[in-house]
Amino acid sequence: SQQGEEDPQALSIQEGENATMNCSYKTSINNLQWYRQNSGRGLVHLILIRSNEREKHSGRLRVTLDTSKKSSSLLITASRAADTASYFCATDDNNDMRFGAGTRLTVKP
Amino acid sequence: NAGVTQTPKFQVLKTGQSMTLQCAQDMNHNSMYWYRQDPGMGLRLIYYSASEGTTDKGEVPNGYNVSRLNKREFSLRLESAAPSQTSVYFCASFMDRGRGTEAFFGQGTRLTVV
Numbered sequence: 001s002q003q004g005e006e007d008p009q010a011l012s013i014q015e016g017e018n019a020t021m022n023c024s025y026k027t028s029i030n031n032l033q034w035y036r037q038n039s040g041r042g043l044v045h046l047i048l049i050r051s052n053e054r055e056k057h058s059g060r061l062r063v064t065l066d067t068s069k070k071s072s073s074l075l076i077t078a079s080r081a082a083d084t085a086s087y088f089c090a091t092d093d094n095n096d097m098r099f100g101a102g103t104r105l106t107v108k109p
Numbered sequence: 110n111a112g113v114t115q116t117p118k119f120q121v122l123k124t125g126q127s128m129t130l131q132c133a134q135d136m137n138h139n140s141m142y143w144y145r146q147d148p149g150m151g152l153r154l155i156y157y158s159a160s161e162g163t164t165d166k167g168e169v170p171n172g173y174n175v176s177r178l179n180k181r182e183f184s185l186r187l188e189s190a191a192p193s194q195t196s197v198y199f200c201a202s203f204m205d206r207g208r209g210t211e212a213f214f215g216q217g218t219r220l221t222v223v
Contacts, residue, residue: 043201098168
């Protein structure tokens with residue numbers, strides 16, 4: 001079964017708005033990563049947060065991790081049409097890397 | 110650097126045919142993985158190889174075999190293709206599994222079994 005579960009499954013916003021995606025997981029992890037996938041392409045790594053970190057920033061991306069709730073969120077600020085893609089969380093528990101089903105983000109110009 | 114290269118990009122098979130999906134990485138990574146992606150299912154792990162000479166089953170290994178030919182190459186074989194194996198297959202590599210290194214993905218192989 002999948003480890004991470006993203007929420008919502010789909011999100012549609014206007015350019016300039018912020019987009020927030022959530023991820024819940026089931027077991028203990030070493031780290032959690034977020035990936036982006038453009039239609040028909042492979043996944044591209046966005047950001048990694050370790051289990052002892054609570055928040056991390058990278059450009060317009062902000063990731064939080066709450067290990068007590070086994071959840072993470074990805075915030076994309078000031079979204080652009082080019083941010084339209086699917087976003088996946090992946091949990092790394094030292095055995096393998098499991099991905100959720102993803103959130104499909106559409107940013108309307 | 111090419112990163113992770115998968116071949117072929119597209120393939121149509123008849124039920125019962127066999128084929129091998131090829132994956133090669135030029136980043137000197139130790140770990141290589143095969144995933145399949147189906148609509149609404151995310152990526153599911155088929156097999157992985159933590160290091161050269163080792164392979165292990167993932168979440169959905171039935172109907173597949175793998176070979177870690179050398180450090181660079183990790184192939185996925187379908188011995189007798191079934192329509193349920195219609196999917197997009199992704200190969201990924203990591204420097205070291207479980208040590209917080211990012212995954213690098215190939216562009217995918219879109220397989221249709223008719």
